[in-house]
Amino acid sequence: MAEAMQERRTDYGPPHYEQFLPPVVKENYGKWKYHEIVKPGVMVHVSESGAELYTVRAASGRLISIDKIRMYCDLADKYCDGYVRFTSRHNIEFLTPKKENVDPLIKDLKDMGHPVGGIGNAISAIVHTQGWVHCHSAATDASGVVKAVMDDLIEYFEERKLPGKLRIALACCLNMCGAVHCSDIAILGIHRRPPRIDHANLKKVCEIPNLSASCPTAAIRPAEVEGHPSVEVLEEQCMFCANCYTVCPAMPLADPLNDGVSIWVGGKVSNARHEPMFSKLAIPFLPNNPPRWPEVTEAVRNLVELWAKNAKKYERMGEWIERIGWPKFFKMSGIEFEKVHIDDFKHAGLTFKRSTHLTF
Amino acid sequence: MAEAMQERRTDYGPPHYEQFLPPVVKENYGKWKYHEIVKPGVMVHVSESGAELYTVRAASGRLISIDKIRMYCDLADKYCDGYVRFTSRHNIEFLTPKKENVDPLIKDLKDMGHPVGGIGNAISAIVHTQGWVHCHSAATDASGVVKAVMDDLIEYFEERKLPGKLRIALACCLNMCGAVHCSDIAILGIHRRPPRIDHANLKKVCEIPNLSASCPTAAIRPAEVEGHPSVEVLEEQCMFCANCYTVCPAMPLADPLNDGVSIWVGGKVSNARHEPMFSKLAIPFLPNNPPRWPEVTEAVRNLVELWAKNAKKYERMGEWIERIGWPKFFKMSGIEFEKVHIDDFKHAGLTFKRSTHLTF
Amino acid sequence: MADKLPNTPKLDELEKGKWPSFVKEIKMAAKKSPMCADLLGQLEKSYTEKVGYWKHGGIVGVMGYGGGVIGRYSALPKEFPNVSHFHTMRVNQPAGWYYNTEALRKICDIWEKHGSGITNLHGSTGDLVLLGTRTEELEPIFDELQKINFDIGGSGSDVRTPSCCCGQSRCEWACYDTMAACHDFTMEYQDELHRPAFPYKFKFKFSGCPNDCVASIARSDMSLIGTWRDSIQQDDAEVKAYVDGGLDIEEDVISRCPGKCMAWDGKKLEIDNSFCRRCMHCINVMPKALRPGKDRGATILLGSKAPIVEGALLSSVLIPFIKMEAPYQELKDIIERIWDVWSEEGKNRERVGEFIQRVGMGNFLEAIEVEPVAEMVAHPRENPYIFYEEFFEEDDDEEGDKG
Amino acid sequence: MADKLPNTPKLDELEKGKWPSFVKEIKMAAKKSPMCADLLGQLEKSYTEKVGYWKHGGIVGVMGYGGGVIGRYSALPKEFPNVSHFHTMRVNQPAGWYYNTEALRKICDIWEKHGSGITNLHGSTGDLVLLGTRTEELEPIFDELQKINFDIGGSGSDVRTPSCCCGQSRCEWACYDTMAACHDFTMEYQDELHRPAFPYKFKFKFSGCPNDCVASIARSDMSLIGTWRDSIQQDDAEVKAYVDGGLDIEEDVISRCPGKCMAWDGKKLEIDNSFCRRCMHCINVMPKALRPGKDRGATILLGSKAPIVEGALLSSVLIPFIKMEAPYQELKDIIERIWDVWSEEGKNRERVGEFIQRVGMGNFLEAIEVEPVAEMVAHPRENPYIFYEEFFEEDDDEEGDKG
Ligand code: SRM
Ligand code: SRM
Ligand code: SRM
Ligand code: SRM
Ligand code: SF4
Ligand code: SF4
Ligand code: SF4
Ligand code: SF4
Ligand code: SF4
Ligand code: SF4
């Protein structure tokens, strides 16, 4: 065993990126001068040297099979000298200095079922997470909702007819692996039923003091239940964050009747114009309605189109709402404003309207 | 005694204001159409009926003697049919429909030592509090600092040469009776030494549990000291709010060496343009240097003039700083940025700079 | 008595300069009042030693009232015996701080007889403050005040003396009658004003428009700020006159509009009133050309206060728009419910703004039976920590509503 | 194996539509992998019952590493035995997510042999995620990865796999070499990446300019965002060309500038660079005419994270500007000190952003020996609750400094 360890390398890190750069990129590294969007999903970067680099961006499902990767490789070999990259939103990008390759490549991609687009004032892929495909914590599926929503919004991926960029993200639980907290539109899986406690096994799989401490609202108290040392949950103090479940598997929250999806709007990450912003609650709850989550796709489309129709050029969702004010947003979107929209967490007071700047 | 109570009236409230309104006001009540500033300290309001009402605003020290009030009354009788009013910033206003009365009135006021001004884009009187004249809690004097500062800034009261309104307020302790928390420039008396405990008398004059509970940082603990049931203060947890002193006189904080004045900037109350804002810490500490507090008067003048020179028209202090950013404000004012400027209270995290919007 | 004045070299410095001198005022009063002479002495000592010499006040007051007097005692009664007692009396000012000289002179006479002869016109809550008297003078003063129909103001955990801007009496922008409302509320709540029964103080301030000339949004538990619901009244000829007169309308008006809802084409000003935030700026700059709309009322906000001890607060919107017409019944009903809930569940020394933050605005609204509306928040919640109060059980109808 | 695919009417619905279908992908893999067939079966059940069927993972991994594998087990192992184990392996992607087809094909081969044949390209932290394998396959997989020089990424309370935007490789705006820095930091912190020793996870993300194309300000404990200190590079002829080409420069550029520092006189664009906030907007709109300045580096920010459990955070400024040149020693020294302080005093599961809020930024800066500067705050404190650490004693020199 000790021997095995010795011949085994560790901590050698990822391969150096340089070997993966197309020659034109290597030659013009750090020398790019400007770019132009040529058409949907295609841009050209021009170097100080005059060299040109065409980028074709195609949708990828993110959850992809090795055979699909091999198909990508075939295309990359055919058009891009064997190089390919992926983006921070999980699209695939084909880079080539050869303008003449662009159209055939696009054709091949479309034939494979991979729409080209997402560049410029468009909707790009939905950053998302595991959902029912892999995570124990999920309050909704990820890939399914994303597929349904993007099928519906595909025109906004393939064309550039929006006032600005619109970023959608999905996380299947409050852990927010999809980092939806700063998205123009965020789709967030939520639980709405307190944990159901597996009293018989709790003590075996969890440490009770850690468990009690994990609850941000102090809803969990040690208790002897049915003869087992366990815990009890003060249900009216539970806000379904599932932090208890993360530290203790005997506290599951998932529940078919009460799990679902909430929609948040107006976040952004870039520093362009407005500083980065968090997304804010728009629609508190929509049911899980697989396989196509029609309530969710409709809600998202309505929000996209409301924004598209009313925002000024370059105005992201949050910038638009900030200009018109939240009361107008609720009126225009037809979303009912409810008690749950009002913050009651730590800094709640700072979200109250402390001025008379109102529209009527 | 019961009889005395019976013939005695209570709860009859203040006299009805109507009896105190000049006839022109009564006749045009609710009918005013517009106003114009005629010259410093003088404006005219014009009614739908065509009637005119001249207002002359004069500085008042707020702390005034009955003989001064009688002198005011003489002027009101002479020029204003026996009516007079005071403003929300404690200036005195003489109202008259007679244009010809304005100049003689101003002359009499000036002869009495009461400058006329404070209307329009000017500095008006400093809202302030009791200080060493009447309050047990004061960390500085109120009237003295105000007198020194306004003597120095008198030109900005008597003329209209500022970009917008500038409101100064002073409070002699953190209770902030002067409501300085939303002023363009706030002068705030502060303590910087933990309470010195009168152990021998504490138990007699205060309830120990209430006292412990009063401390927002939980710095006060019951303790037996020198044989007396008393309390101890964890000095490193004390931030000198004096809330303990408010509930218990045996916990005085006043201290000649450590008391002084802090300067805050950029607050506003009106909803004009920007929503109301709190003032923010500019200068953490200036010494009490009676009778003329030269460090304070100089600091305030520098701030006024920096703003006056750089702000756009109508831009209040806080609006100007928001446009240029706080780093620039510190650079331009020469005020050193220190640890104490960084919030460490409840919502501190929300004051951190969470973007790359920086100027260099 | 002038010859008896103490030696006050430091204070004398403050007789110089153009701003009215409080030292001169105290000296003027000291001619008649030995209290003021000792006040000068004690103050000079403060100026020398850099510390105050007043003691915490005990409870003093007039019979039948629980507030209105602030007890104050010198810490150096031997050295300054005439200020051994130095209480202040808060006299409820008439709405809008209007007086006639007759009333003022009478107050002066009372104060000459029974007090120090110095005053604050006014205190920062708005009272006419009589500054410095002895315990035994309190009843006689109140006796005399009764005769001239001046009553006492608030102090302690009660309704504090309400105040208001001059409003319709002199200002063209007042969207409701602030003085009438201030007087009405003051009369309505005489009992609450005079007999502390709340967890802490409760202040009302009435401003006629969003300029908020009594700083009500920063300094009152309930802020009543005038506003309008329809469109700004616009006189195009006068707009043009301002521009012709030299106003840089693009820079000074349009670019400062927070609603970004104005446009100027060189001839006509267009305001998209549906996005106007009622900030007043354009009206302030062009009072002859623009005026608040005709459908007027007030925005009611709750909860501002100074920083002790949870941090300062500005008031936040409770009612986006309400007509302000006597007897203001709808509003008063809400106020009753607010006081009930707060008195019941508020902690000692917890202002209503702090109380709302502690229990949550949603819960507070439920308790006072007011519907939540989007105007109450700057923005909806950013965190996903929602307390749903009900959940479906397995045997519920799947289609049914929760709860 | 295609004939063995379970009946999945619900999932089949998701094969329709224009967006790439993950169901097609799983089915494609299921042709070779029985795991994927059972995955389809279990997923169809989830789609029917509206609940997931995965169990909390135990600790699984490869020898010598403390992270990089997420253990996952089916809750229905009898029904779906082939996903009774279904662990993921996080493979550290090359900086910028560039690959050649040779490398990608090799990974596919390994995964065909040892795993489910489905992947995430990429995970939302940035790893190449191999989705679904059995415990006993982990070592063999790692064995094969070694041969092609791919190492494992992070999980648990360690440095997480750093990621970066494409930066200078393709983007004209990159103010530093993000890929070089990302690779350098990844190599430097191999030990911290592979052996959890912190109170909680620590993420690095590298963006070349304030557009922040890897969302570093929202999703990384340390955000390194490119910026510049001097003036925007401006080509007046190209500006004019944009305007002549139909750009509404007033509305689309100048009125959107948050620094309010631009002016257009019909011929020339004036930028007062001393008030420019480096927001990128004008550059984004006119890439041929405007470019970041020449004195380039990065702003370093600390502390962003998702909401669990104190509420989400964005990163906040730690170093307003630093030159980003290898070996980045000054920055690495600060990182060491941050980790020391946080590891020493951070609570279990407390991210560094939460830690800073708990101990106070001022105290934190003292501990890591960084001077406070105004750039670190959106604004100075509004509350007057200042902890002065020293006070004068009576026998001090009155003129002396405190302390
Ligand atoms: C390829 C990619 C970086 C990478 O290394 O992977 C990238 C590439 C570019 N970004 Fe980006 N951005 C990429 C993710 C992002 C993200 C991160 C995200 O979406 O999670 C952001 C922040 C989003 C946000 O604010 O929520 C982002 C905010 C921007 C912006 C600012 C847009 C705004 O107005 O707020 C620009 C400027 C612009 O588009 O004018 C920009 C501009 C660009 C440019 C034009 C830069 C250049 O000259 O190469 C690139 C093509 C633009 C495009 O796609 O429209 N990129 N860009 C990422 C593509 C993701 C995708 O597949 O869609
Ligand atoms: C008399 C008084 C009300 C009263 O009933 O006592 C009053 C009267 C007027 N105010 Fe005021 N304001 C008065 C205190 C205030 C306050 C409260 C305060 O200072 O504590 C404010 C809020 C200040 C703040 O935001 O911090 C205030 C913010 C305004 C504004 C908004 C200015 C801005 O740009 O922010 C205007 C509009 C303007 O001046 O253009 C205004 C405008 C006016 C007008 C023009 C209204 C009118 O048509 O009559 C009056 C004369 C203006 C002047 O003095 O320049 N008044 N005004 C108060 C005079 C105090 C004094 O002696 O100086
Ligand atoms: C007289 C006056 C200052 C002045 O010179 O004008 C005043 C004086 C005192 N205030 Fe005040 N407050 C005065 C207006 C205010 C205001 C301003 C306002 O009402 O617009 C505030 C800020 C707004 C607010 O209500 O928050 C104010 C916030 C406080 C506080 C802090 C309350 C809080 O919740 O934060 C205290 C402390 C307390 O209540 O224990 C306080 C306590 C006090 C005490 C009673 C000191 C004490 O702890 O016992 C002071 C008595 C001084 C004395 O010896 O006369 N005073 N106090 C003002 C009342 C005069 C009047 O009736 O017209
Ligand atoms: C795989 C991945 C989602 C995905 O589909 O892409 C993921 C999956 C999980 N995340 Fe995550 N997180 C992933 C990126 C993120 C991100 C995004 C990022 O890194 O940019 C975040 C938000 C940013 C942040 O760090 O705050 C994120 C915030 C969390 C949290 C909340 C942490 C917090 O401090 O708020 C948890 C809960 C925890 O740590 O206990 C969590 C926990 C988890 C666990 C381990 C669930 C658990 O409680 O044990 C998930 C395992 C799912 C599974 O079965 O595979 N994951 N997680 C992402 C990692 C892939 C990769 O390595 O590339
Ligand atoms: S968001 Fe929640 S459910 Fe989704 S992958 Fe992350 S931890 Fe799992
Ligand atoms: S879900 Fe969150 S709030 Fe509810 S008991 Fe668990 S830890 Fe507490
Ligand atoms: S601010 Fe403080 S010291 Fe001044 S009057 Fe109010 S309570 Fe007294
Ligand atoms: S001054 Fe404030 S912080 Fe200090 S001991 Fe007293 S109550 Fe506590
Ligand atoms: S608040 Fe409005 S209505 Fe009242 S005086 Fe000021 S400007 Fe006039
Ligand atoms: S009142 Fe204010 S928001 Fe409304 S149009 Fe005028 S400037 Fe704009």
Ligand code: SF4
């Ligand atoms: S963050 Fe800036 S440098 Fe990096 S890809 Fe995006 S635009 Fe280019």
Ligand code: SF4
């Ligand atoms: S980068 Fe942003 S802040 Fe700077 S000039 Fe351009 S638009 Fe204005």
